[in-house]
Amino acid sequence: MGDTPDLPPSHPPGTLRLLLGAALILFPVVLGLAVPLYQRSGPELGGIPFFYWFQMAAAALTAVCTSLVYRMLYRGERDGKGDR
Amino acid sequence: MTFNWATFGVFLGLLLLITVLGFIASRWRRAKEANRLDEWALGGRTFGPFITWFLLGGDLYSAYTLIAVPAAIYSMGAFGFYSVPNAIVLYALGFVFLPKLVALAHRKGYVTLTDFVTDRFGSKALSLAITITGLLATLPYLALQLVGLEVIFGSLGLGGSAGDSWLLRDLPLLIAFAVLAAYTYSAGLRAPALIAFVKDGLTYLVVIVAVIYIPIKLGGFGAIFDSGAQALSAKTASTGGNPAIAVEPSVYLTLALGSGMAFFLYPHAITGVFASRGAKTVRRNMSVLPIYTVLLGFVALLGMMALAIGIKPKDGNPQYAVPQLLAEIFPHWFVGIAFAAIAMSALVPAAIMAIAAGNLVSRNLYREFRSKPVSAKSETLLSKIVSVLVKLGALVFVLTLDTKFALNFQLLGGIWILQTLPTVLFGLFTKKFAERKALLAGLIVAVVYGTWAAYEVKTGAGAPFGGSTAKPFFLESPIYIAISALLLNLVVVVLGSLLARAVRSRVAVSPLTPKSQPESAS
Numbered sequence: 001m002g003d004t005p006d007l008p009p010s011h012p013p014g015t016l017r018l019l020l021g022a023a024l025i026l027f028p029v030v031l032g033l034a035v036p037l038y039q040r041s042g043p044e045l046g047g048i049p050f051f052y053w054f055q056m057a058a059a060a061l062t063a064v065c066t067s068l069v070y071r072m073l074y075r076g077e078r079d080g081k082g083d084r
Numbered sequence: 085m086t087f088n089w090a091t092f093g094v095f096l097g098l099l100l101l102i103t104v105l106g107f108i109a110s111r112w113r114r115a116k117e118a119n120r121l122d123e124w125a126l127g128g129r130t131f132g133p134f135i136t137w138f139l140l141g142g143d144l145y146s147a148y149t150l151i152a153v154p155a156a157i158y159s160m161g162a163f164g165f166y167s168v169p170n171a172i173v174l175y176a177l178g179f180v181f182l183p184k185l186v187a188l189a190h191r192k193g194y195v196t197l198t199d200f201v202t203d204r205f206g207s208k209a210l211s212l213a214i215t216i217t218g219l220l221a222t223l224p225y226l227a228l229q230l231v232g233l234e235v236i237f238g239s240l241g242l243g244g245s246a247g248d249s250w251l252l253r254d255l256p257l258l259i260a261f262a263v264l265a266a267y268t269y270s271a272g273l274r275a276p277a278l279i280a281f282v283k284d285g286l287t288y289l290v291v292i293v294a295v296i297y298i299p300i301k302l303g304g305f306g307a308i309f310d311s312g313a314q315a316l317s318a319k320t321a322s323t324g325g326n327p328a329i330a331v332e333p334s335v336y337l338t339l340a341l342g343s344g345m346a347f348f349l350y351p352h353a354i355t356g357v358f359a360s361r362g363a364k365t366v367r368r369n370m371s372v373l374p375i376y377t378v379l380l381g382f383v384a385l386l387g388m389m390a391l392a393i394g395i396k397p398k399d400g401n402p403q404y405a406v407p408q409l410l411a412e413i414f415p416h417w418f419v420g421i422a423f424a425a426i427a428m429s430a431l432v433p434a435a436i437m438a439i440a441a442g443n444l445v446s447r448n449l450y451r452e453f454r455s456k457p458v459s460a461k462s463e464t465l466l467s468k469i470v471s472v473l474v475k476l477g478a479l480v481f482v483l484t485l486d487t488k489f490a491l492n493f494q495l496l497g498g499i500w501i502l503q504t505l506p507t508v509l510f511g512l513f514t515k516k517f518a519e520r521k522a523l524l525a526g527l528i529v530a531v532v533y534g535t536w537a538a539y540e541v542k543t544g545a546g547a548p549f550g551g552s553t554a555k556p557f558f559l560e561s562p563i564y565i566a567i568s569a570l571l572l573n574l575v576v577v578v579l580g581s582l583l584a585r586a587v588r589s590r591v592a593v594s595p596l597t598p599k600s601q602p603e604s605a606s
Contacts, residue, residue: 025176025179025180026176028172028176029172029173029176032168032169032172032173032340033169033172033173033337033340033341035331035333035336035337036333039329039331039333040329041326041328041329044306046304046305046306047299047304047305047306047307047308047309048305048309048385049309049326049328049329051162051165051328051329052162052165052381052385055165055168055169055172055381056168056377056378056381056382058169058172059168059171059172059374059375059377059378059380059381060374060375060377060378062172062175062176062374062377063175063371063372063373063374063375066175066176066179066370066371066374067371067372069179069371070179070367070368070371074183074364074367077183077363077364077367078362078363078364079361079362079363079364079365
């Protein structure tokens with residue numbers, strides 16, 4: 001029992017990589033929340049107003065960005081640690 | 085709506101299939117120690133990336149989502165689309181904090197979020213507050229799943245009308261409830277996990293077919309949005325601008341942010357996460373699951389399609405918009421598949437919610453506040469019994485009270501559950517900063533403020549709980565009440581913690597926190 005101990009990192013990532021990772025996670029979130037940016041009808045995509053398709057694109061971008069961060073920072077992360 | 089044998093036959097066949105699956109699930113990946121709580125409640129914590137994907141997808145895409153999100157677009161226009169940025173927020177946040185939480189849960193045997201809070205802060209009062217908040221937020225959510233089932237039964241033309249006896253009227257719901265309760269009792273989380281495969285498979289099928297076929301039939305998305313916007317402007321009588329994209333930015337943004345941040349604090353979401361094999365599984369899922377959101381966006385657009393072809397929902401209840409749209413467009417047998425998919429989307433999350441509530445009661449109320457030690461066997465038994473009682477409660481709730489009450493309660497639940505965020509994040513990512521008394525004070529202040537603020541929002545008729553957004557403090561634009569409450573919460577936590585630290589360093593006695601010994605690295 002005690003303060004939350006950190007997972008034993010395989011190799012601690014550098015500050016620059018952490019900052020880049022944070023930026024990659026935040027970027028699509030900011031896009032998805034920037035209502036004035038996408039509150040417009042055009043340009044349409046296949047008849048869907050900008051408002052709608054932009055947010056769906058931001059969601060797809062979230063998957064791309066978090067996958068990048070996963071590859072960059074968390075490749076060494078493991079599941080069970082032989083504790084079961 | 086009228087009864088149709090083809091629709092009903094397909095629907096019944098699929099529901100029988102998942103009922104069988106629910107009962108054989110107890111033999112699936114069978115437990116070595118069946119009496120342990122995490123065997124029944126978390127499927128033995130062995131679910132890999134594939135099963136976790138379906139289980140978490142099952143959590144997120146509930147019947148409530150499939151029905152209520154398009155219904156929101158149907159009745160309010162673009163506003164209903166906030167569930168898409170909401171999903172962006174929830175996966176991004178989940179990616180950041182869930183892997184660490186699940187790794188701890190495995191190592192220390194947490195079954196609920198309260199287990200983590202108890203271990204980390206060692207405060208019975210704070211743990212109790214977290215438990216009660218979780219329970220109160222889950223119950224209306226569970227009730228709304230049953231409301232979703234009712235809508236589907238109504239769309240099938242099942243159940244009597246207002247003139248019939250209550251037994252005839254509610255018989256389908258009672259049968260569904262009894263079956264659900266029985267297989268959840270026997271198989272635990274394995275039942276919804278197994279059923280989630282069928283449910284998600286069918287949901288994908290229906291949604292993909294619907295979003296390709298309906299626009300073709302209606303002359304493309306351009307035509308849908310044109311006639312949808314016309315229907316909206318006739319309905320909302322808005323002035324100027326395109327009604328299909330009219331949202332209040334501050335409301336839209338804060339609702340997406342607040343409900344997104346709250347999602348993984350709900351006990352049922354945590355149950356799905358803790359059942360996974362570990363940090364890697366969760367992190368990978370969080371990075372891939374956002375793809376689901378694109379599908380959610382198309383589900384939401386079903387509301388626009390319903391507007392475009394001028395669906396007039398039964399009893400003026402917008403929740404019938406999507407079922408009626410499907411029934412109007414598709415052949416009877418396919419409607420049966422679609423209704424079955426929505427019904428399963430009620431049953432899967434309902435099972436997980438009931439299990440999560442059972443765990444909170446058995447582990448964090450019964451075991452925690454009983455002087456005698458509780459065996460794993462009786463803890464599990466209690467969880468099972470409570471999971472049935474909780475469903476019974478939700479059933480009574482739905483059958484006796486106005487749906488409006490469940491919706492109000494759900495709205496408040498969303499505001500309340502977000503207030504547990506500081507405890508979880510400070511607990512996970514800071515070692516000494518947050519003071520447990522300050523966290524508790526912040527939670528209480530924010531819950532009281534949020535409840536009051538929501539009460540003050542009046543409906544058109546002057547009744548309380550008219551909505552979840554209000555102008556907070558000194559701000560000009562209305563925002564989601566959960567967000568203003570969270571800000572208040574954070575102020576209390578930070579100031580309280582700083583104050584406690586200042587007092588402590590002046591008194592210079594040993595720290596108040598009882599748990600300051602570092603754990604040896606495992």
